[in-house]
Amino acid sequence: MSICPKNKSSKGRRDQRRANWKMSAPALVKCSKCGALMMPHRVCKSCGCYNKKEIIAVED
Numbered sequence: 001m002s003i004c005p006k007n008k009s010s011k012g013r014r015d016q017r018r019a020n021w022k023m024s025a026p027a028l029v030k031c032s033k034c035g036a037l038m039m040p041h042r043v044c045k046s047c048g049c050y051n052k053k054e055i056i057a058v059e060d
Contacts, residue, residue, distance in 0.1 A: 026039055027039065027040060031044040031046070031047060031049065032049075032051070032052050033049045033052055034046055034047040034049070043056055045058075046058070
């Protein structure tokens with residue numbers, strides 16, 4: 001059995017509760033080797049390096 005609400009929740013109260021489900025912008029940091037913006041703790045897409053070490057060979 002599910003819980004039965006005592007009173008009806010209005011649309012405003014329902015929408016206030018759902019108002020905090022917004023997306024946030026991803027955090028971006030500069031690559032330590034090339035200076036391009038990238039997501040932290042991931043391989044840089046422009047130079048293929050992570051922690052100043054080349055992980056992936058990137059063609060220009």
